[in-house]
Amino acid sequence: MAQVKRPVSPHLQVYRWTVTMASSILHRATGVALGAGALWLAWWLLAASTGYEAFECVQAFSTSIVGMILLFGVTWSLMFHLLNGIRHLAWDVGYGFEIKTATTSGWVVVVLSVVLTIVAWAVGLSMTGGY
Amino acid sequence: MSLRTPIGKVRGLGSAKEGTHHFWVQRVSAVALIPLTLWLVANLICMTGAGRDDVLDFLSSPFNAIVMLLLVIAGFYHLKLGIQVILEDYVHGEGAKLVTSLLNTFVCFAGGAVSVFAVLKIAFGG
Numbered sequence: 038m039a040q041v042k043r044p045v046s047p048h049l050q051v052y053r054w055t056v057t058m059a060s061s062i063l064h065r066a067t068g069v070a071l072g073a074g075a076l077w078l079a080w081w082l083l084a085a086s087t088g089y090e091a092f093e094c095v096q097a098f099s100t101s102i103v104g105m106i107l108l109f110g111v112t113w114s115l116m117f118h119l120l121n122g123i124r125h126l127a128w129d130v131g132y133g134f135e136i137k138t139a140t141t142s143g144w145v146v147v148v149l150s151v152v153l154t155i156v157a158w159a160v161g162l163s164m165t166g167g168y
Numbered sequence: 169m170s171l172r173t174p175i176g177k178v179r180g181l182g183s184a185k186e187g188t189h190h191f192w193v194q195r196v197s198a199v200a201l202i203p204l205t206l207w208l209v210a211n212l213i214c215m216t217g218a219g220r221d222d223v224l225d226f227l228s229s230p231f232n233a234i235v236m237l238l239l240v241i242a243g244f245y246h247l248k249l250g251i252q253v254i255l256e257d258y259v260h261g262e263g264a265k266l267v268t269s270l271l272n273t274f275v276c277f278a279g280g281a282v283s284v285f286a287v288l289k290i291a292f293g294g
Contacts, residue, residue, distance in 0.1 A: 082236075122202070161213040
């Protein structure tokens with residue numbers, strides 16, 4: 038049989054992006070980012086248990102410009118994955134499947150994750166003098 | 169007409185012989201992680217700028233140590249399950265899939281072991 042060069046599905050670049058589609062792939066992406074965050078937490082815990090020098094090493098990285106940007110990214114990833122995870126759990130028990138509801142809940146998750154990230158950082162930075 | 173045997177239908181384990189186990193434990197760990205991560209975020213915010221002594225003090229409390237243990241165990245388990253699905257979806261070569269899956273399992277177990285060891289060491293007095 039002759040091979041016909043038909044487009045192979047899914048050819049993502051021709052789709053119009055929707056919030057349901059974006060939140061789906063972002064759930065995976067933030068999950069991977071949180072993997073890095075989990076290893077970072079493990080490093081932090083190990084360093085704290087090891088000694089002052091090791092702990093200072095983690096803190097130096099975490100409070101550097103690059104570290105802060107990464108930590109901000111991990112914070113947002115956590116907020117997004119947490120909120121969107123709750124959205125997934127609602128779907129798992131059968132709620133929120135209507136297109137309109139799914140679109141609305143998608144936007145709620147996106148907006149709320151950004152708001153919570155900013156609030157978390159604002160509160161955290163305002164507490165820096167606490168210690 | 170179905171080619172599935174009656175016993176296969178009753179067991180409901182499908183071709184992978186695991187049924188809904190992976191799906192279910194992913195959800196169980198997800199539910200557990202909702203309060204656990206909120207607890208972590210709240211405490212990490214409070215520990216902004218904290219030194220090593222503050223962290224040791226925090227984890228010397230039995231409650232904090234136990235919740236931190238639950239968090240890292242549920243977290244690394246959930247991570248292992250999640251990355252496994254991504255690998256099964258996107259890595260098509262059988263060899264590459266096997267190697268990356270093994271690596272995923274080893275890294276997640278190592279991360280969990282390191283975290284548990286560190287928390288216990290601090291909790292039992294460093």
